[in-house]
Amino acid sequence: MSDRLLSVAQVAERLGTTQRFPRRLIAERRIAFVKVGRHVRIPESALNAYIERRTTNPHTTTAGRTVA
Template sequence: MRALRLLGVLELADRLGTSERFVRRLVSERRAPFHKVGKFVRFDPEDIEVWLADHRVEPTA
């Protein structure tokens, strides 16, 4: 069993190169996978990698 290291909102924003506000909007619109741990929002890095791959836009031409 792997050790689960979940990311917080600020950590995910830093990893994505976005603002905390943008990450919180993704959560409120349920556009990104997340876990609720009590009142906290946490992200599994593996889920985020899959989510990013699924939303990749390939170039045309």
């Protein structure tokens, strides 16, 4: 496994949130995580997948009409 494991603090920094938010994602099982002893780590690929799933593309407008 060559996937980098990130701490909760690293994930929070990358998301621009407090540590409480990634901890809530873990508690609600909304993101994959790994327990290493008593430590919780989030694989970088899981964080990237979470960000990708939650990303919304903007709608463009052409001559006053919205195009999806």
